[in-house]
Amino acid sequence: MEQSGPDESGAAPGAAQVSPDVAEELRRMGLDPAAMGVPTGPPSPQASAQRPPPGQRQPPPGGRPPPGRQVHPHNQSPGGGQPPRAPGQVGPGVNSQKFPEQQGSSHTQVPQPSSWATTSATGGAGGPASVAGAMPQSVRRGGRTGLRGLGNVNSAGRAMAQAAVIERASARLRGARRVAFLSFKGGVGKTTVTALAGLALSSVRRGGVAALDADPDRGTLVRRLDSVQPPSIRDFLWRVYQSPQSDPRLLAHATPSGLLVLDSARSPILVDAPTPKELWWAVRTLERTCPVILLDCGTALTHPVTATMLKSVDAVVVVTTPSDDAVAACFSTLGWLERNGYEQLAKEAAVAITDVRKSRFDRRLHADVRRELGQRVQTVLGFGFDAGLVRGGVIELDRLSVTTREAALEAAAWVVSGHAR
Template identity: 35%
Template sequence: MAEVPAEWTAPTPPRGLPPVTAVPEQAGSHTPDPPPYLDLSTVALLGKARKGPSTGWRKWLYRSSGGLVDAGESPRAVRHDQLVAQVQTPLRSCYRIAMLSQKGGVGKTTITATLGATFASTRGDRVVAVDANPDRGTLSQKVPLETAATVRHLLRDIEGIDSYSDVRQYTSQGASRLEVLASESDPAVSVAFSAEDYGRTLDVLERFYSVVLTDCGTGMVHSAMSAVLDKADALVVISSGSVDGARSASATLDWLDAHGREDLVRTSIAVINGARPRSRRSDRKVDLDKVVDHFTRRCRAVCQVPFDPHLEEGAEVDLARLRPATSEALLELAATVAQGFPGVRQPTLG
């Protein structure tokens, strides 16, 4: 029987086998480098799946040809994907958005709810909207009511709130995953909501939510407004397509300018809400192009949200019931807001 080499039965060293050192090349000889290990990622092993176009005749042609003819995505689909990617920009800390208007009836609460719902349904993190209206706000009516708790109850129990599940007891959530923290239904109580109260509320929410929208009242001198403006990362000013709506929105910017908030005005976003389409330019009673031009000169961006029958109902917001043009306008508004996220360069989405 042949003798077994000693190295076959030798114990493994406690610190592992010594590394193999490369043999110095001799003159005139060349040893090729060993091939690298194969990447075992999903893409490397399975390849990138071909999806083909997602909409329209391009999708039909791709499927009917068995995938042999791929005309690529339409420009509209490409832009939609760009907007979605912008909205999904990661956030390392809470981003706070103040929704303002000095005039009631322009759809400020509706824009708050739909913008928040668009963020919540598109992003993968938590989004909450706070009703800071002192005159019995209606933000809680935009989602199914899950609790009778309000911001006042949250403040009362604030010392015992240590986790997201604790906060969730005070909010209501819609199908979009947007959560709403309601205001007091009794105006006599809600008037007492002070700047300190808002600051304490925000201290809790920004621990558990990536985006916080604040639906402010129409009064710019309300006690909580100073705290809202101090802590806001972005300002969205809502106007209707009417003359008085545009004037009120412009007056809101004037007030902010006059009270040392020029930085907020310069980076603000103006929203012209509920503009009805006209078949002919001569049918328009208000020249929206001039309204857009006015706010473009004062704000970082201007977005238009068209009239939508579902939103006119004034009930709970269901994104699935919106017209495609409305959904796309809200996605563009959310992407425009997201361009202001910390560390994000101002991309061109057009």
């Protein structure tokens, strides 16, 4: 089909124009949308206002409010009782089978401490810049660095596709989005996929994302996200009990990218592992300011902790490798969900395929398995081999391949929107 020449902006007539926020995101990654023929508007004044003048660094926040007495009992629930209930909140002792739906079109507004330089660039929790002003500049810059390599594209078409994925991943949410990552089989990369999705989300959304280790046997999520030991779920609840009016983001641990993370337990012997009610209450509390909650579940889907989460999540991601036994476990997981009252979760589930070896045979097997699983579920996410992931340890997005970072961003967009591109 013949097309007319570009207009004065360099864009093809009739081309979809990306929003100013997405255009600014591309510029942050080192792209010039106009030079690539991507039709854009001028940078939004709100996004431009967030960047300090050249050569000037934004001073870090003045400090955090003291979290109170640092008492962390191991064998009792926080404060020996239930935390104070906020207006309209359900206490943790209620035998609820599903999280109460969020009222209204946005989350409860939490008063910001005076030490935070807040901004209302796009307004509301979950907006692309809702937490940018609340985080130190070094945190925001660290999150940007991880996805900057995605900008090395050679065509306007690919840049437009990447901009669309970023826009989906940074879209505002009505209420909370709770997503569980699970599988009957261990060692398939479930924790790695959870961490990648969380890091990508926190980078493009500039905060408002939390990842919880919901494995009853204590997984390795925190070791993949940060070298600093974060508080456990029970520690976090105790801090909330001591400072009920504090912003929950100040009481949890934030990685350099701004992702909030909570461990299932501080001790390998699980003496302070959370109960189902405690995990429920932790998620319910984080939802006040974090519209996206990722749950790294274990392999025991019938465990009370995992069962409680499955009754409350909005979507699931089943993780597998291309091996025969892992694919069989993936089909078994989807079948178990259908037979045990989670038909809708199974119907709308995504499957993430991870490669732990690098060979032509594995790449062909990955493609074959992807086609096979595509007949069972609507969305299949692919994560190819990456030496930066296989070696273990803390994941650094800027050390991963562009393909892996693109896959992480696609997973992040699916978490928010519930569908692939």
